[in-house]
Amino acid sequence: MNIQSKLDLDQRARSILKENDHATYTVPTKGLYPFQWNWDSALVALGICEFDLERAWLEIETLLSAQWDNGMVPHIIFWQNDAGYFPGHNEWGTSHTPPTSGITQPPVAATIIRHLLKRSPVDYHERARRAIKALDRWHNWFSRARDPEKRGLVAIIHPWESGRDNLPDWDEPLSYVDISGVGTYQRRDTQHVEADQRPKKIDYDRYMALVQFGRKHHWNDNEIAKNNPFWVADVGMNAILRRAEYDLAHMAHELGLSEIATSATRRANRLEQGFEALWSNKVGGYVSLDLRHNKQAPFITAGTFLAFFATDQTQPHTGQMLDMLKQWRNKVAYGVPSFDPNHPLFDSIRYWRGPIWAIINWMIADGLYRNGHLKEAQDIRQDTQKLITDKGFYEYFCPLSGRGGGGNAFSWTAAMWLAWASPSQQEQASPSQHNKT
Numbered sequence: 001m002n003i004q005s006k007l008d009l010d011q012r013a014r015s016i017l018k019e020n021d022h023a024t025y026t027v028p029t030k031g032l033y034p035f036q037w038n039w040d041s042a043l044v045a046l047g048i049c050e051f052d053l054e055r056a057w058l059e060i061e062t063l064l065s066a067q068w069d070n071g072m073v074p075h076i077i078f079w080q081n082d083a084g085y086f087p088g089h090n091e092w093g094t095s096h097t098p099p100t101s102g103i104t105q106p107p108v109a110a111t112i113i114r115h116l117l118k119r120s121p122v123d124y125h126e127r128a129r130r131a132i133k134a135l136d137r138w139h140n141w142f143s144r145a146r147d148p149e150k151r152g153l154v155a156i157i158h159p160w161e162s163g164r165d166n167l168p169d170w171d172e173p174l175s176y177v178d179i180s181g182v183g184t185y186q187r188r189d190t191q192h193v194e195a196d197q198r199p200k201k202i203d204y205d206r207y208m209a210l211v212q213f214g215r216k217h218h219w220n221d222n223e224i225a226k227n228n229p230f231w232v233a234d235v236g237m238n239a240i241l242r243r244a245e246y247d248l249a250h251m252a253h254e255l256g257l258s259e260i261a262t263s264a265t266r267r268a269n270r271l272e273q274g275f276e277a278l279w280s281n282k283v284g285g286y287v288s289l290d291l292r293h294n295k296q297a298p299f300i301t302a303g304t305f306l307a308f309f310a311t312d313q314t315q316p317h318t319g320q321m322l323d324m325l326k327q328w329r330n331k332v333a334y335g336v337p338s339f340d341p342n343h344p345l346f347d348s349i350r351y352w353r354g355p356i357w358a359i360i361n362w363m364i365a366d367g368l369y370r371n372g373h374l375k376e377a378q379d380i381r382q383d384t385q386k387l388i389t390d391k392g393f394y395e396y397f398c399p400l401s402g403r404g405g406g407g408n409a410f411s412w413t414a415a416m417w418l419a420w421a422s423p424s425q426q427e428q429a430s431p432s433q434h435n436k437t
């Protein structure tokens, strides 16, 4: 790529983040996702800090300002009205100010704040301490509300909490959800994106039944832990939380919050022990586990490779996972597909059933890098760079043709470009490479 086009793409990425900027938070993309989303904001801050550190802090502080009293940080914050999105805050019925959804999303925020902190002068330390305390309350909530039996695995109560909303992993656990009382409703997503890329009606009915269950029980954690019809340990969520606990412990220790450092380390150790229950000998990878029915998902997803993101300690199954990654890469033109390209359910353009996400690629590459697999990390970065350069800043990409799908001018794709995939970051295989402890 010549210098000029490289600069143009950096410039374009910054413009996308500015166009999607609502002063205190960034929308994922206009139209399709018009509010603040939890892990989008955290990941977007990684890109914003490349040109405006102060604005990057604000992004995450706005997110944490919507934290519930019980510690949960919600997955959507409805800062303003927009009739173009469904389900809106009335459907969630959370009676929270500001209005929010009733579920959470993967807590990647601690990892990103650690990255910001490394670049921030000392006068940010007080703000960092406030953020660390909020993160500690959030992570504690995960442990209390979502792992009440202390197995070292946290459950999700809705596919949307995983952030990988439409994975085949959820098909069987969702099939137990009673949809007889769902009633009629008007979807909005298919007005923005072609229906063949979006979930099917039967899945949407189940999603809505779960929203209605939570609303009926006033989003009460105990009731949900006992009776929510969907209670699944997602491999991605558990890997990201493990990493977040290590990063939280590290920051708390550095900034003199020793009690938080101790409790985050204790939680991280418990999660590390629990994680092995996600290993499946049958498919040879880490998979999701339906905790209600005690059944492992029979599929490998990109979530398997997030095990590298979880820790920089030696992985028990490293060789096998690297072989699998190589074998996947040989099947497709670009890596890393969100779902096993060898499986009959692989669907190269339907969301989370095949397509590539730049954010997942970053997390996998970051993990590989920290674990010493530099070549594999660089390969994933090269693929991401090529996809964005050739196709644009799409929400996701087809692993076979590279075609972009979902929303365009997507904030987190722009952020991953600026922080990692752009040739301007040539020296860096990963933005958090110096975080290895």
Ligand code: GLC
Binding pocket: 028, 033, 037, 038, 039, 040, 162, 163, 164, 165, 166
């Ligand atoms: C989709 C994705 C989710 C993301 C949201 C906003 O719902 O599955 O991970 O947070 O879009 O980008």
